[in-house]
């Protein structure tokens with residue numbers, strides 16, 4: 001069960017059970033103290049919850065000692081020079097449909113996976129089969145609707161937010177299995193341990209697992225998430241220290257965090273992946289940044 005306190009103070013209860021093992025997102029446990037508004041959390045017109053990510057410095061990428069790292073995870077210091085507001089959750093099918101008028105998701109009653117999902121309410125599942133271009137169109141339309149600016153996070157913002165101060169391969173520590181996030185549950189897919197776990201073989205409703213220290217849910221797994229940047233294999237060897245924006249040009253956009261079928265190594269905080277900007281698949285969704293001047 002998930003309990004969200006919206007900006008208007010309305011308690012929204014969302015009950016969901018995922019194979020009996022779903023954990024929970026502690027965001028819902030955040031309550032204003034002494035009747036004061038929680039100034040670190042905002043809910044918008046389509047119930048998207050945003051948390052304030054403080055500015056700061058961090059080591060982006062992975063150390064040479066990190067098991068199963070890839071060469072493009074070149075470790076370097078990055079400064080995020082301004083606080084920003086990031087979606088606490090992946091954008092849901094319901095939110096996407098409210099803004100765009102369509103639900104392209106495979107795992108829905110009308111999608112390609114309808115044989116398994118015809119009788120399920122998938123409105124709180126993350127939207128998938130959205131391209132990078134679709135995600136930008138969503139940001140543009142939501143920006144117009146709310147007279148604010150929404151955008152995708154940069155790759156550096158995404159990793160900074162995922163790590164939330166951690167320096168381990170995962171924000172939760174050195175080892176990882178599908179008990180901690182919706183990823184591949186087969187024994188070979190775990191990291192730093194040989195334990196198997198649940199394997200749902202599809203996305204699950206947002207917020208079923210314990211969040212990171214910034215109160216962000218599903219940064220590891222569920223759906224992998226589009227970032228704003230072009231992908232550059234060598235970019236972080238020459239990137240500016242402050243607020244890197246990615247290469248000026250490229251052919252593929254960055255996706256981060258791994259998905260429901262991914263091995264844990266693919267979901268590490270430093271793991272970089274990329275797709276063509278018009279690619280749509282049932283493992284890829286997004287979360288957005290709300291700009292507040």
Ligand SMILES: [Ca+2]
Pocket residue numbers: 090218219220221222223224225257258
């Ligand atoms: Ca995710």
